[in-house]
Amino acid sequence: METLQTLFAWLPYLLGGFLKNITIALSAMAIGTVLGATLALLKFSKKKTVQVSVSATTSFFRNVPTLVILFYLATLLPNQWTPIEGLTIPLTPTFKASLALASSPLGFTAWNLYAAIENWRKGDHHAAMLFIPNWIGAFLVTTLASSVSSLVGVDELVGRSNSVINATDPKYMIPVYLLAMGLFFAFCFSVSSLLAQFRRWILRSRI
Amino acid sequence: MTQLRRNRLFGALLALISLCFECNLVLAADSPFIKSPTLEAIRARGEVVVGVKTDLAPFGSVDATGKSVGMEIELAQKLADGLGVRLVTKGVSAENRFQRLEQGNIDILLATAADTKERRSIATAIEPNYYAESVNVLLPRGSKAKDWSDIRGQTLCALQGAYFNKPISQRHIIELQMYRNMRDAELALRDQRCAGFLYTHSALQYLVKQPEWSDYIVTLPPTLKAPWAIYINRAEKGTELERYIGDMVAQWHRDRTLISLESTWGLQPTQFLQEAHTLWSQKDAHGRYVCVRDSKGHWPVECRNQAFITSEQASGIKGLGLWVKETLGLPLSIIYDPFDAQRYFFGALWTLALSALSILGALGLGYWGAKRILTGSVVSVAVIKFFANFARMTPPLLQMYLVFFGLGGLMHASFNITLSPFLVAVLALSFYHGGMIVFSLLESAKLKQKSNPDFQLTLTNLPSLFEHAAIGIRTAINNLTKATTIASAIAVPELLTATIAIIADQGNVDTMMNLLLFVFYILSAFWLAMLFWAERRLMRASQATN
Numbered sequence: 001m002e003t004l005q006t007l008f009a010w011l012p013y014l015l016g017g018f019l020k021n022i023t024i025a026l027s028a029m030a031i032g033t034v035l036g037a038t039l040a041l042l043k044f045s046k047k048k049t050v051q052v053s054v055s056a057t058t059s060f061f062r063n064v065p066t067l068v069i070l071f072y073l074a075t076l077l078p079n080q081w082t083p084i085e086g087l088t089i090p091l092t093p094t095f096k097a098s099l100a101l102a103s104s105p106l107g108f109t110a111w112n113l114y115a116a117i118e119n120w121r122k123g124d125h126h127a128a129m130l131f132i133p134n135w136i137g138a139f140l141v142t143t144l145a146s147s148v149s150s151l152v153g154v155d156e157l158v159g160r161s162n163s164v165i166n167a168t169d170p171k172y173m174i175p176v177y178l179l180a181m182g183l184f185f186a187f188c189f190s191v192s193s194l195l196a197q198f199r200r201w202i203l204r205s206r207i
Numbered sequence: 208m209t210q211l212r213r214n215r216l217f218g219a220l221l222a223l224i225s226l227c228f229e230c231n232l233v234l235a236a237d238s239p240f241i242k243s244p245t246l247e248a249i250r251a252r253g254e255v256v257v258g259v260k261t262d263l264a265p266f267g268s269v270d271a272t273g274k275s276v277g278m279e280i281e282l283a284q285k286l287a288d289g290l291g292v293r294l295v296t297k298g299v300s301a302e303n304r305f306q307r308l309e310q311g312n313i314d315i316l317l318a319t320a321a322d323t324k325e326r327r328s329i330a331t332a333i334e335p336n337y338y339a340e341s342v343n344v345l346l347p348r349g350s351k352a353k354d355w356s357d358i359r360g361q362t363l364c365a366l367q368g369a370y371f372n373k374p375i376s377q378r379h380i381i382e383l384q385m386y387r388n389m390r391d392a393e394l395a396l397r398d399q400r401c402a403g404f405l406y407t408h409s410a411l412q413y414l415v416k417q418p419e420w421s422d423y424i425v426t427l428p429p430t431l432k433a434p435w436a437i438y439i440n441r442a443e444k445g446t447e448l449e450r451y452i453g454d455m456v457a458q459w460h461r462d463r464t465l466i467s468l469e470s471t472w473g474l475q476p477t478q479f480l481q482e483a484h485t486l487w488s489q490k491d492a493h494g495r496y497v498c499v500r501d502s503k504g505h506w507p508v509e510c511r512n513q514a515f516i517t518s519e520q521a522s523g524i525k526g527l528g529l530w531v532k533e534t535l536g537l538p539l540s541i542i543y544d545p546f547d548a549q550r551y552f553f554g555a556l557w558t559l560a561l562s563a564l565s566i567l568g569a570l571g572l573g574y575w576g577a578k579r580i581l582t583g584s585v586v587s588v589a590v591i592k593f594f595a596n597f598a599r600m601t602p603p604l605l606q607m608y609l610v611f612f613g614l615g616g617l618m619h620a621s622f623n624i625t626l627s628p629f630l631v632a633v634l635a636l637s638f639y640h641g642g643m644i645v646f647s648l649l650e651s652a653k654l655k656q657k658s659n660p661d662f663q664l665t666l667t668n669l670p671s672l673f674e675h676a677a678i679g680i681r682t683a684i685n686n687l688t689k690a691t692t693i694a695s696a697i698a699v700p701e702l703l704t705a706t707i708a709i710i711a712d713q714g715n716v717d718t719m720m721n722l723l724l725f726v727f728y729i730l731s732a733f734w735l736a737m738l739f740w741a742e743r744r745l746m747r748a749s750q751a752t753n
Contacts, residue, residue: 063731064724065689068703072720075710079310140600141686147602151387151696153303158605166390174613181601181609188600 003175010164010176017160018183024094024156025143028101033135035102036109043114054110062107067148070100074152097149101142108138126203133199140188147184157183240504243446245314245439246290254293257283258313261298262389263410265472266319269298278472279317282337282459286315289455300388301368302711305329308440315439315452319407321370322436329714331444333452334511335487336434337465339479342371343429345396345404345411348422352403355379355427364392364401367704368711371431375405377546384628384698385708394612395698398619400628409474416473434479450504457498460487486510538715539722547709554705555726561632561691561701562734566684568637573644573680578664580649591645598642604693606635611697632694640687647679648672670749673742681738688734689727702726 043054073096081089112131120128150159161180165173249255259279260267267277275296287294299307299318308316308330321340322332344352344363352358355378362382365372366389376383384401386392396404404411408429414420437452459465460483469480487510489497498510541551579591598606615626648664651672655662662668673680695703706723710716 059732060728062685063689063728065692065703065727067689067692067695068720068723068727071703071707072724075306075716076720077310079312144600144602147604148693148696150604158602158608161605162390170394170616173616174609177605177609177613181597181605184602184605185597185600189596192600 003172006168006172007175007179010168011179014157014160014164014176014180014183017155017157018180018187020094020154020156021143021146021184022187024098024101024146024149024154025139027095027098028142028146029105029135029139031098032102032105032107033109036106036111037113039106039110040113040117043110044117058107058110061103062111064103066101066104066145067151069103070097070149070152073100093149093152093154097146097152097154101146101149104145105138105142109135129202130199133195133202136191136195136198140191143188144184240447240450241445243443243448245443246446246448246451249290249292249314252292254295255283255287255290256295256297256312256314257286258299258304258307258316258318259283259296260318262300263319263407265413265474266410267317278468278474279319281468283315283317285459285464286317286452286455289451301366302387302707304368305438305714306716308438311440315437317437319410319435320438321433323370323433325712325714326370326436326438330438330441331449332436332438333449333456334436334506335453335456335460335483336436336479337456337459338435339432339477340435341408341429341432342375342405343408343411343425344427345406345414345420345423345425346402346427347399348424350403350424350426353426355430358402358427361402362400363403363405364395364698365405366392367707369406370433370712372405372708373546373712374431381405385700385704386698387696391612391698394616398616399625400615400698409477412475413473432479445504450500453506457487460484461496537718538713539718540709540713540715541719541722544713547713550700550705550708551702554700554702557629557699558691558701558730561629561636561694561699562688562730564633565636565640565687565691566734568633569640569644569683569687570680572637572641573648573683574664574666574669576641576645577648577652580645581652581664595642595645598638599640599646600642601639603635603639603690604696606638607631607693607697610634628694628697628699631697632691632699636687636690636694639690640683643683643686644680647676647683650679651675667749670742670745673746677742681735684734684738685731688731692727 039054039058042050045051045054074093077091077096079091081091083089112134116128116131119125146156147158149156150162153159155163157180161176164176259275260277261269261275263277265277267275267279270276275298280296283296284294297307297313299313299316304316304318304320305326307313316330319340320326322336326332344358346352359380360382362384365383365385367385367387372383372385375381383405384395386395392404395401408425411425415423415425437456439448439452443449460480463484466476466480466484469476487496487498491497498506500506540547542548576591576595580588580595583591611626611628611631615631618624618626651674652662652664654675655672664672691701692703694701695707698704702723706719710719713719
């Protein structure tokens with residue numbers, strides 16, 4: 001009972017952290033999709049050098065761990081960037097996390113969008129349209145992966161869970177972690193249930 | 208006569224010239240310090256940002272209201288008061304403090320940082336040093352250890368980024384389990400994952416006086432005494448900011464500010480502060496302080512501390528590595544420093560072992576789960592489906608935390624069992640990716656059953672599912688090899704942990720980070736190639752039996 005009260009008292013704070021996870025994941029998807037789509041389109045180029053360098057870039061982003069890129073950006077990027085005199089753009093930890101997490105959707109989009117466009121040209125529209133539910137699947141994986149940004153000091157859900165445990169008592173550790181996992185699970189499960197229906201709709205529809 | 212006059216004139220001219228030269232020198236000596244961009248920014252903002260410890264009472268910690276308190280926070284306040292600006296404290300950890308300074312996140316670093324040669328190459332250390340401390344080990348009350356040789360070969364918990372980790376581990380042949388913050392290290396010690404906690408002597412002395420640590424003792428002789436320095440950015444060397452802080456610290460030594468703060472915060476009197484007080488308040492025959500800056504702004508040699516602790520070893524296989532360092536400018540310490548080479552090599556082995564076992568675990572769990580869902584009773588199908596979904600829809604980092612700190616603590620308290628961080632990491636990685644594989648196999652098995660309703664999932668017809676399931680499985684395995692880095696959060700000494708430890712000692716961030724990217728690129732490609740090979744073997748085997 002006491003545990004429930006404590007959890008309830010901290011719930012808004014934890015939910016705020018989870019909102020940060022979703023924000024990071026969405027920004028990462030946006031950055032990764034735009035860059036990945038550029039790579040996918042470049043892959044149709046007739047030039048051999050362009051094709052080779054696009055494949056190399058794609059496989060690089062598919063093979064390098066997000067956490068390593070995250071540490072890379074957190075330690076090597078400055079905290080603000082002044083492209084021209086008088087204009088200073090702050091590079092917040094949250095922004096760096098989004099940038100690092102964009103590596104995986106970048107690889108995903110570059111790889112799968114190319115295949116989707118080819119399928120569409122071949123007339124296999126169903127297979128091409130499956131890009132959309134797969135993209136949402138990649139978004140869910142990115143949301144889960146965004147939890148590692150707590151390791152470089154972003155106060156998202158996992159970071160905030162640790163703060164709550166520190167501020168209260170270690171006896172709340174298991175309930176707080178379970179609550180955080182429950183939030184991730186509830187979000188991913190509801191999105192992926194909708195996704196399954198969406199998939200079925202695409203495969204049944206006439207496009 | 209004229210000759211003499213001419214000579215005199217010449218002499219006067221010379222005197223004038225030399226006088227002017229001297230007056231120039233005097234002018235220069237008036238301000239040997241260049242303008243400080245940081246100091247200007249501090250004045251413009253009206254606040255100074257000081258990086259402090261948040262988990263190391265009595266030097267720097269956070270009180271119940273979230274406010275920073277401690278001896279170092281009082282010193283920071285004095286610096287801010289002297290500048291006439293507001294103090295803003297920012298929490299830093301042993302692992303990230305020098306990067307925060309380099310990035311301009313903080314103006315001044317006042318966070319129990321020892322003065323070492325390596326650190327002087329990545330930041331500007333303020334002289335004089337403001338404190339000096341040695342190292343000790345927090346041991347459980349029952350421990351009989353009286354000397355460092357008594358704990359040889361044992362495993363100690365330690366914090367990532369402390370200067371003494373490397374020399375202690377080398378000199379006393381001690382295994383270190385590196386944690387990212389105090390909380391994790393303390394929990395690990397309580398769950399007896401390690402024989403003791405390696406840390407700053409006075410902080411441990413303070414800790415054992417707290418009721419919750421009454422079951423622990425500090426019995427070894429303190430060792431590896433090192434002076435502590437306030438640090439500012441590397442680019443701020445020789446600026447007014449360096450002079451201002453240096454003068455303040457000198458003043459604190461003279462007027463016993465540091466000595467009285469030491470006793471206010473319940474620390475045992477250190478010999479260092481007594482000696483520093485004597486040294487800095489020493490006066491010459493004319494009643495002037497001996498330790499004053501010369502015309503170039505330097506302290507006299509006798510007032511400076513020349514003996515920096517250095518963890519660099521002079522011996523070892525240096526040839527190639529030193530050549531790389533000197534000709535290419537790459538501080539690739541894993542080649543020329545045997546200690547770094549060893550930790551990196553073992554880091555790579557741990558990463559390989561972690562990947563191999565987790566891949567087997569994930570494939571095994573995936574196959575088992577899919578088979579049970581296809582053949583089990585309604586209840587067991589629902590249960591397994593729920594767990595597989597839960598496994599793939601919760602972050603592996605949280606799974607590791609829950610099992611390692613949460614369940615691990617409970618298990619230790621009730622059954623006196625300690626969980627190995629490596630096994631916990633293998634478990635979480637297998638569980639998460641096994642959940643992914645269950646659904647890949649399930650989907651393609653269902654596709655098969657459409658055309659062939661009698662299709663059963665067995666090991667022999669597993670290869671026939673690959674046509675559809677391969678992409679899903681490959682994605683999961685690729686994800687897994689990358690996710691092994693997450694195990695660094697629970698002190699598995701894999702590659703990322705080794706890299707961070709080396710960076711903390713050597714300051715070679717760029718080189719080590721680029722190397723890590725490269726190594727992981729190779730590792731991921733290796734595991735994908737292994738998977739392709741295994742797929743082909745299975746395909747061929749199934750063709751042979753058919």
